């Protein structure tokens with residue numbers, strides 16, 4: 001059985017677990033990282049020299065980087081819209097997945113650390129406001145894209161929805177004044193209805 005090393009409250013682990021659940025792939029998740037530790041041992045660093053989670057173990061194959069793991073799972077185990085068949089869809093999925101990592105993840109990480117991991121009296125309002133402004137701009141780009149689509153690549157969910165969809169739970173659940181982005185909200189509500197999403201992503205943000 002495939003093993004995923006990583007604690008359940010990591011957004012990067014959630015991507016992978018949500019993806020595996022959508023594909024119907026049986027996964028054993030092992031609590032590693034954060035308070036559980038275990039990601040700074042020699043044994044772990046042989047698998048991932050970065051000491052970060054998630055790590056996938058599929059037989060004798062080891063893979064780190066959550067987006068790479070999502071792609072591997074979909075390519076290897078996916079069917080229907082989860083397995084991309086057109087070169088253009090592969091390109092577009094890569095575009096949105098990379099955009100999430102390089103553009104959206106940084107301000108969303110600032111919001112998470114400031115609003116969830118930092119005591120109220122220690123929070124940096126300027127950092128928070130800058131992160132809200134930047135992520136609003138980016139979610140706005142996705143909002144326009146979703147005006148004409150149910151999911152990021154079209155009518156059906158795909159790997160392209162996984163990174164942004166995982167982050168969308170935090171965007172809609174953390175405590176701050178959110179702008180109204182109706183298409184992002186409608187898309188997110190479609191994700192919320194999916195058992196695989198609610199089981200693996202919609203857990204307390206800690």
Ligand SMILES: N[C@@H](CCC(=O)N[C@@H](CS)C(=O)NCC(=O)O)C(=O)O
Nearest residue numbers: 010011012033034052053054065066
């Ligand atoms: N780009 C990497 C980032 C991995 C990463 O930074 N993971 C965090 C958790 S979200 C981590 O390992 N933190 C240390 C820990 O949990 O102990 C990925 O997407 O997999």
